[in-house]
Amino acid sequence: MAKTAGPTRQQIETDIRKKQFAPIYLLMGEESFYIDRIADMILKNALTEEEKDFNLTTYYGADATMADVVLACRRYPMMAERQVVFLKEAQAAKTGHQLKWDQLQQYALKPTPTTVLVVCHKGGSLKAAALTKAIVQSGGVVFESAALREFNIDRAVSEYAGTVGCKLDPRAQAMLIDHIGFDLALLAKEIDKLRMTLPVGAVITPESVAENVGISKEYNNFELIAAISKRDKVKTFKIINYFRSNPKKNPTAPITSLIFNLFANVLIAYYARTTDERALMEALRMKTPYQLRDVRAAMRCYNATQALRIIACIREFDARSKGIGSNRNEYDLLEELATKIFCV
Template identity: 45%
Template sequence: MEYPPLYMAKQETTCDDILKELRAGQYRPIYYLMGEEAYYIDLISDYIIDNVLTETEKEFNLSIVYGADVDIATVINAAKRYPMMSERQVVVVKEAQAIRNMEELSYYLQKPLNSTILVMCHKHGALDRRKKLTAEIEKVGILFESKKVKEAQLPAFITSYMKSKGVDLEPKATSMLADFVGTDLSRLTGELEKLIITLPKNQTRVTPEQIERNIGISKDYNNFELRSAIVEKDILKANRIVKYFEENPKTNPIQMTLSLLFGFFSNLMLAYYAPEKSERGIAGFIGLKTPWQSREYLTAMRRYSGVKTMQIIGEIRYADAKSKGVKNASLSDGDILRELVFKILH
């Protein structure tokens, strides 16, 4: 499976490259996995835990510790041990960001054991690349930064993930999932696996109806349909969706809706500057994966002027602030969204 490119320091090695190297039995003394996106950190570390050693070898040669429970000296001592009845040992440090004095790892990196695979899982942050330690890690092993996936990358991620499982999705189904789940890849892949399990035998295509039935997303009342109604200036449909959102706030949080609308109208503003106002021209200019995704932008450009688009972006920002309590003492999220949609459509 091809994963979205989340690069190392020199922008050369992706998560997929690391996994290919591991599958080929090519191991490094240290893998320092860091970044905001936990999914890729878990993907690589879990592969090492599950596949490098046999079940028998794991009994004596697999150590998994947590950063809050150990200091760097303990980690180094574990890495310096020699394997027992095995070619190598694996030492995994989860939540490594909790360890103090990480720079002391440099002493071990001067002469790391080739028989040890040390995996440091540093989530929700990263090492300072200006520090000497990062260069020392790269010299003998892998320093990988797992960056947060952007919303625009989600449809491609979903399509690629499901394709690797032999499953196809209708475009609307893909958009529904991306809009509903958001950029939490661990949660997203969990929902995708749930879909795969519930597919009828011999069926390999997921429809919006199946998403609605198995995940609980309404195929008619979701952010994707609200955006479509706003693009088409379908006032009745937009108000129906807003009312549904107000009645079901837990499954339709306003922050997710505002984020989607802000992203759309920000891209729409960019689309006005595209040299070529065609599907392909706009898709290339604003960075869409396929030309068909630009159809909504072409429709919106016929209904919203550049000046109106700028005003809408300002209104979305104002609504976001109000949803967080800024200059708002009484309005509910439903009231804020209803007011915003009214201002967009009129």
């Protein structure tokens, strides 16, 4: 999610809230959300609104020179404990002489104690080992915000929801990620919007996501799974036809994974030999009864033998959709898979 040379992001944020500021912050990486978050926290906690008039200076990489930035850092605050200097969009510096990082390195060797310098470099890491070493040795912070991937996006979204005082149903969270992707800034914006529509402490459900985020409740991967679990043939083929008309937004690979997970969970639930909700949730490693809903619906429509046969059909579909033994359209193959599921 995010890497640091030194303190973790959580430690950095805790120190900022305690008004324990480093002389220099180098915030860099592919995930801009955490860069902006830390920069905003510094501004909010380091200066009052009145102090900002004379003690806040902002430069942008496209038109700043490092000499100007360093000169601003050497100044002393006016009627305040500290001043804050921002160098934003440092990655936008034009090729040439504008941002001479060796000048910042020299400043980092002996930074002004009453200045907080914040350098924001988005889109990747700054390749300047000597500079980062000098910043760390002077008590500064070097923070690298790595791009979010499939394996850590869920934790990042859950963590953000927790920091703003709301809870996300796992399925609602999956709908948001499926619709928006791994852009944490956009995900956070939608969570904020949803939070404003619900009572304090309410859980964000799939229904509230469908209603407020503009996701078609009828035509998304999770509604397809719900239709298959209930053996609703009409709705299943209706959704597949919709997916066919929007192939870029509805690739079959994640759909295949969800169908496989449904019937794999059905098998596990059968062999758990219990109908107790809590016991089933534990066996399936699910956190809420809502996640169990599709599995229980499928168990009413498919027995264990059918689930096993369906898993074999899914494996065959997966191979054929990748061009092994077939060159048919992936949505034709998905329709064929749905037909086999309903006919087992």
